[in-house]
Amino acid sequence: MKEISPEATSDVKSVDAVELLSRKFPGSIKPDDRKGYEGIVVDSSKLPEVATAIRDELGFDLLANLSYVDYPEEGVFEVVYNAYNTAVGGKGLTFRVRTSRDEAEIPSLIGVWPGVDFQEREAWDLMGIRFSGHPDLRRILLWEGFAGHPMRKDWREPFYEEDNKPYGTRWPEGQVQRAEMKTPYGMNVQYPGGFKLEGWEPEGEEALYAGLGTPLGIGPDIHQIKTDQLIVNLGPQHPSTHGVFRMAVTVDGETITRLKPVFGYLHRNHEQIGERNTWLQNMPFTDRLDYFSSLANNLAYAISVEKMMGQEIPERADLLRVLMVELTRIQNHYSAIGFLLNDLGAFFTPVLYALTERELILDLFEATTGSRMMCNYMRFGGLAYDLPSYIGGPAIKEGDRERELDTMKFIKGLVYERLPRATDMLDRYLTNNEVLVNRLKGVGVLPGDRAIAYSATGPVLRASGVPYDLRRADPYSIYNEFDFDVAVRYNGDSYDRYLIRLDEVRQSLRILEQVVPRLEETEGQEYMGGKRSYNHRVPAGDHYGHAENPKGELGFHLVSDGGGNPYRYHVRSPSFINLTALEEMCVGHKVADIIVILGSIDIVLGEVDR
Amino acid sequence: MTMTPDDYSDLNNPDIPIPDELKSNIAITTLDRIYNWSRARSVWPLLFGLACCAIEMIATAASRYDPARFGMEVMRPSPRQCDLMIVSGTVTKKMVPQIVRLYNQMAEPRYVLAMGACASGGGPFKEGYNVVDGIDKFIPVDVYVPGCPPTPQALLHGFITLHKKIEGQSIMSVPWYKKGQSEAIPVPVLGPDLIDPRQGELIQAASEGEYSAQFETDENA
């Protein structure tokens, strides 16, 4: 059932791409010659044609990321696309489009890659760039009627202090003040000048419901019964939406005819705060993206910035990174399976079994990094700490019970005994269960080509028969030194998305079995490359770095102006983009299946809404 | 199962002497004590998670920390059936109308536990444009549990703190047996920014340019 994805080589160099494209579109293509930037600049009028050529002729079929940057001095917005080749892997192609700040309109690519749907809406919402031809260009993370586009460099939040941290009011004359005391409302709000409540009406959600009326044409009509269409809202407070996620669903009887996800209930302004922060200050914030796998987020961010800085990493640090990230992947997949079963109605027993194993992994995280979930463990060039000498701590409180478990013994116990046994246990417990099979098999099928078109990544993509795993396709850290297979399943239904998580856990364990002996060999070696510093300067430039997170490709599009703070900090979050395919997967199924399909995608809202 | 005198110890009113031979059969208590004892040991939380803290809440609800020992394992997804709302995570402006509505739908007596820095006072995301700096701006909070996120043991300590609060209440003075209905909290509206209906006058004044004077008097007071 598995196969190794081809060696990571790209047969299309980006220089060739420029040549080929400029021959085909003379005058519309030019290489980006700014220092530290890569890729090509495309004339916005020719964008859809060029994009089609990039997809079909150059083979970059997966549009991984759409990011947007504001350059107020030049008066332009820039939209940056990163396309990758799922067949051969390797480096991707970056292409960008510029538009003036006043008009801010570029053609939508939704006809070429439907996966840009939510990303273009996000760019419209937060930056105010119009995408002509987008059928449903509404605000996505904020709400209709919100004043302004907050990611613009000249937009200021109510609690604005300075453009960049550290703020001058903290030292040496720091006078503590709650930020809400500075606004007249005593709250984090502001209203545009001249706003009057009298006669004002909230915009409401007509725009959302307007698009839900027309069924997609896959309606049931099996028995020729005349039925009414009904709009049902699931969430944002619903026990099985994995957080504050909401779906507006049109149902015909029990059958779904349209589905629209509604986002933003956990939009915490990660990117905007990230641009105020220094490079290092973003590290603990990345913990809170996908809060199940903070260490994997740390790694993705660390390798992206290290790449820009040209930082070398010592071997031990790399080994520990792989150890932590693979353990993160295991506990994430365990929880994903557990919560999927919860959604199916197997209330709590599978979750309890999964969380028991997770707790033991978290014990290692807590002893090593200091926190169970928000690990904040990686630094540019290495790690914050080495492994501790023991798991457990001194008794200080009344009732405290001590444990002193040797760390290496604990890790070996996990990797060689406990986790393989637990994986087999879950397998035996669930995989052949008839109820589970009936509820999952053939539900929410996403064929491979559609998965690529929707920019799906991670287990969702691989369960659809596309062996695209960044650990093999575009290797980072030291993954190319380990022997493991890329797990693939071919049916693309919810059952395969369940099975592939078990496969991936087994592959992660295989990697860990190779890591543990090398950890023992490198014991006591340096785990931090370069100088430990808190004010990093990153050379000016633009970089898209990505890593294979448990939920898919987590990418960071970073732009530096050479200063101590990122000029642009964009997060390509896998959960958010994997949801683009949700409507197609759900239409035609019953209401109860939405929950199953959503559970099988495995989203986490911290990352969806950022 | 017979109860030992120890089981009654927190019910027994120590002011009244009980003969030794009757100690295992008689519990002398005030109505308040038995009322609060039973309430504090059956607090049902609302099954409702917001952000990172919700995962620690789930970890607390799992087998390692087992809130069933406090009679809290029954998490109800419907606000009508629960006593405690654990605001577990960052409250955004888009979410706060729903939270206020859920709170209004909860039957009294109801309690709110703000879990983590975000729910208490905005947390690390406080400076963001879509974040509410503390759920207590909208609904009354009974217990605050600091931490980002609070560990399961910290949350359990928060539960115990809540129990202490419940045990300190008196049936004579609790608001939910008073006459009349309790006022529902006005649900905030999403406009150009979050609009709290209670601040209508302030917003009106601000739009007419009078807010600075208002603000200064507030600060001086």
Next chain:
Amino acid sequence: MYGLGIIKGLGVTLKHLVETYVDDFRWGVRRYTTDDGFVARQSTDTRGIFTVQYPEEKLAVPERFRYIPFLVVYDDDHPDHPGEIWCTSCGICTKVCPPQCIWIMRGKHPETGRPIPDPEYFYIDIDICMNCGLCAEYCPFDAIKMDHDYEIASYDRTTAHIFDKAKLSKPLSYWQKIAPSRALEEHLARETK
């Protein structure tokens, strides 16, 4: 046969149930009263009941555990500097703090008015603090550390949640107690400097 998968699955749950009792019988009361029993319940070999009976028994947190920061001061019985704060108000923690929740006012000499290495005010708003530990990690004087006391739930945040210098200060002996090996390491590093 239809239903075999369900029966197999039930076998797994049954095994869990049996394991609970097997381990309880094997250990007897020792499983809950002795430290060995506790370790057996909370290690990678654990089977059966996994519960930490908080608050009667608490899982001791590791040395690196991070909660709210605190400021190290010398113990009151220190021969040279009783009760003196280690912080020199250099401001590195305020610069490195991601959510910017630390406020320091540098002390001034009462006569000359020049800055002295002693903070006049030191505030941490724990409603903003994200427990990331960067302040402790980058403090060059080992003067700010992450506390292990997580039992700080309160009824009121307006008065209780901005920690001032007095509330933040804890003696060195406390740090040595909660993180003995790290305190020793730091002590040796300072000696060799």
